[in-house]
Amino acid sequence: MSKRNTTSESEVVVITGASAGVGRATARAFAEQGAQIGLLARGEAGLEGARQDVEEAGGEALTVQTDVSDPEQVEGAADAVEDVFGPIDVWVNCAMTSVFSPAAEMESDEYRRVTEVTYLGYVYGTQAALDRMRPRDEGTIVQVGSALAYRGIPLQSAYCGSKHAIQGFTESVRTELLHDESSIQLSMVEMPALNTPQFEWVRSRLPKKAQPVPPIYQPEVAADAIVWTAHHDRDELWVGSSTVKAILGNRIIPRHLDRMLAESGESSQMVEEPADSNREDNLWDPVDDDTDYGAHGNFDDRARNRSYQLWLTTHRRQLLSAVFVLFSLAITAVLRLRGQEESLEV
Template sequence: MGMRNHEVVVVTGASAGVGRAIVREFAKTNARIGLLARGVDGLEAARREVEAAGGQALVLPTDVSDADAVERAASAVEEAFGPIDIWVNNAMVSVFSPAHLMTPAEFKRVTEVTYLGYVYGTLAALRRMRPRDRGVIVQVGSALAYRSIPLQSAYCAAKHAVMGFSEALFTELLHDGSNVRLCIVQLPAVNTPQFDWVLSRLPRRPQPVPPIFQPEVAAEAVVFAAHQDRRELYLGFSTVKAIAAERIAPRLADRYVAHMGYDAQQTDEPAHPDRKNNLWAPVPGDHGAHGAFDARARPWSAQFWLSKHRELVAAGVVVAGSLLGLSIAQRKRSARRSVFRAVFH
């Protein structure tokens, strides 16, 4: 689907982190955006940013684990702005903890938000897009949908579930000949505020597993995917390597993440004793898009540039291959002439 003026977009988890950056990226096109999240402070700040950029925004405080609430939000967006063109599922919660120390309620909560929230958002979008036979649903995924790591069992499981659900939906849309499009964007580690508010039982302060990317890189990838005919988009060489390792040598990958996964997810600082978490309720305040790792976060991804320009890159490879082949052929001909001259001089 090509970009149209004043696209109508819904973003879940819009108040902070990657979701906030996605909202800002869509706002550059003067989109009309439905903002879904629990944190009202962040939603209101996001609305002001959208309006300052020339777009329009509707604040819809929503817990995506409530299917009825998601449906009401979708109706409110269409009543205010018209048919939804793009729906981005992004809301998440997590727990940093060994699995054996987690409670059943914690597993349930992460599953309800990070997996079922995607299902409910997708269903709300499909109810509106299928009859119109147009629209795009973007699932914000993770390399952890392929390669799980220790201390995030509930989150990794939810991302695996999103992948399984989406793959099934791909086939159903193909079977029906539907023009509704679905894309999954698999993210690397991103510098977001979640590492300061995710429920954690770690002795040290949580961090994203390096290499770390700025949320704007993820947002650019999501907006790009929403306007391209891609089934799946990987962001960052680290994502590509994690997925490849799982496919090629899963037992070796198990040993690697078992060895490095604990330290890689923690800084050297001790955990704050009064740390707040957002598992059951949002942490008050406007937390923006960035976390505490700006000094270590990358503002650009070479892999994404190559993916975004893959046709150009492929053409360059063909040309280079042709020139290389020509060069080899020329050298062979020159060598044959030299031999001929040496023999028949």
């Protein structure tokens, strides 16, 4: 561990699930802004790779091997980060695990484990962050959510249940912060399907290899949304047109979506390639102790590097200003034309 840099005004950020996928991409995005980042995850190789990414991008990193399902480990990690870098400014909850399986074939301990990591890990992270932010009455917590926090799909009942729970938990805590007139920001970013390594290592009973439901976006799109949310007063941000369609569709035509997902929801989550029944999964133990999986999964050739919907959402003020300027110019042109016509008549 390095000593705290007391002369730096760099932002102090904690990211759970930082060893791979969205967490890994988010660490690099914050590092590009010069942040000091506490990287929390279980896998040793993934954490080391994330540390190198952060330092290459211009940030500082502290790795803390942490199982977020254990609140004592989360608290210990938060203490370690503040001992080295100082007060935490931004806490990003991103750790997850899942099981691809029909609900009828799920084991009770699998539901418990997914809930402990994917839901309770967010609860423990939020509590650790709030314990340190409340005395200062400042700080930001970003929950990495999903369109599946609103719309459940087949074969992912444990994960969808956890994401729904995060949504309810976050809304509840936000109302309490508002009641207390707190300056702490609590936001949730709802993600689309992303090209991350999770499809290589989550437990699966599918007959074929799993895939994100298209359209698929690169994890850097998610990372940009998270960093933007951390620096803007926004309760919730939807990422990707597919997320917008899923959330709004579930509000308007939920029964139609039920029938549609019953017909195509399973096949859309698999590729035409047999699953490897002997591969390891990370439900109980990390699979990246020896191998660094990085941020990307196996779908680079199909994943989108940008979301036009996200750009439009995060540039509303600029767009409104541009529209106002164009409208003003149009009005000015019309008035001038009328003035010229009146001069000719005189």
